[in-house]
Amino acid sequence: MNYYPTIGLEIHAELKTKSKMFCSCKNDSDEKTPNINICPVCMGHPGTLPIVNLEAVRKVIKTGIVLNCQVNKRNYFERKNYFYPDLPKGYQVTQYAVPLVKNGYLITPIKNKKIRIEQIHLEEDTARLIHNKKFSLIDFNRAGIPLMELVTEPDIHSAEDAHEFVKELQLILRYLDISDANMEKGEMRCEVNISLSKDINKMGTKVEIKNLNSLKVVEKGIGYEIKRQTQVLENNGKIVQETRGWDDQKEITISQRKKEEAHDYRYFPEPDIPVLNLDEEFLIKIKNEISELPQNKRKRFQKEYGIDEKSINILISNKELGEYFEKVNSELRVWVKEKKDKLKITDEEFKKLTKLSSNYIITDLQSLLKGSLFQEDKFSITPENFAEFVSMIYTSEISSKIAKILLKEMFKKGGDPSQIMKDKNLKLIDDEQEIENIVKEVLKENPKPKEDYKKGNENVLQFLIGQVMSKTNGKAEPEKVAEIFKKILF
Secondary structure, eight states: OOOOOEEEEEEEEEOOOOOOOSSBBOTTTTTTTTOOOOOOOTTTTOOOOOOOOOHHHHHHHHHHHHHHHHEEEEEOOOEEOOOOOOOOOOOEOOOSSSSSSEEEEEEEEOOEEEEEEEEEEEEEOOOOEOOOSOEEEEEEEGTTEEEEEEEESOOSSSSHHHHHHHHHHHHHHHHHSSSSOGGGGGGGEEEEEEEEETTTTTTOOOOOEEEOOHEEEHHHHHHHHHHHHHHHTTTTOOOOOOEEEEEEETTTEEEEEEEEGGGOOOEEEEESSEEEEEHHHHHHHHHOOOOOHHHHHHHHHHHHHHOOOHHHHHHSSSSHHHHHHHHHHHHHHHHHHHHHHOOOOHHHHHHHHHHHHIIIIIIIIIHHTTTOOOOOOOOOOHHHHHHHHHHHHHTTTOOOOHHHHHHHHHHHOOOOOHHHHHHHOOOBBHHHHHHHHHHHHHHHHHHHHHHHHTTTTTHHHHHHHHHHHHHHHTTTTTTHHHHHHHHHHH
16 A cells, blocks of 8 residues: 555636626626627637736735735736637637746645645636537536636645645635635536655656545545555556546546646637736735635634634634624623623633534524525524523523524524513523422422432432423523422432
């Protein structure tokens, strides 16, 4: 088995712009009607002239700055010549010799590995092919959409590290609003170059795996290819430089064609697009637009809220959910300020509140969403109402059982939690005599647990408390019930 894998990634991401790369056609990856967002320019009709989408240029530069890249202030587009049904011009307008940005790196958040980035360049996307058993169809809506391609150096040596790099890049693109980067929808595609060698300082013959369309598939594809190449080499076979595809059903890679070399594409400068000259003022303005990034947010969440690493990663991985969590805690700060003299809430005590809010957002709220991605504009519970809900749990105004019932009601229609409690009669029983009567009733119905407890088996107390909670529909406060049980039993 003693083979050392060397992996490089080529990642394509469709950019979030209103129009296509070189024309005014709408850029809409959700369009279902085929061949509607097209024009003579993106269809490659003779005599048409392209105009560069400045917003696409800005987005690639912004990505480059965040990924510690150098910006090529003078760069240009080229023609990549090849013939394929999804390429209406017979060539693709791209960048090869002088990309927009180059020589950067990304440090992965978990394993803290520095992975160098060779370059990030800008190009136009191809059309979409829809294959049938008897024929193939072409939808040209995607043809000409701005496409960013990021190429890493061969610094990756495991499927897990590749997975982590792609996931972090996907997050960064979403945080910067560069791309939605939804791999299942084709907004982000990953290609893997992988080789095996017994010598850690040398690379073997490179094999490319095309169009891996999910984080899981990236990991599976690399894992399979390492096993496949290892078996070939162990049997004294020879690895062929080729392009392979991923078969989702069989979970294997399949040979598609021999790998082309750069000279096969006959690159030359695009004669219809002038050279791009970027001044310093333009670059500074882009740099000043960069918002808080995932790696910075992780550190801030840990310091500011004191929640565990797993919870932080869940909140960071869904940008809108993390923003909602912060809005809830902003409302909790207002509540603490109002109640500070009465409740004497210290900074450490406030972190218990934030921990409580993160627990209910990550577990109960995510459970109610049933796997759907959180979107605040489609969510019925305002941050103010969620903060009030959390404060009610913190002050023991409601039990954990009532909290679950209350949250479900809030999730259905929204609304003020205090009003919902009143309408649904969910208020806790605070009359000690009433609770004591129920405790006595439970003890009468369960004589054996009573005797077991008196003999020293303290575990039965939880059973007895559970019986009271059942009889009160969760409206009794468990700590108070426990106190009454202990008072009666001794």
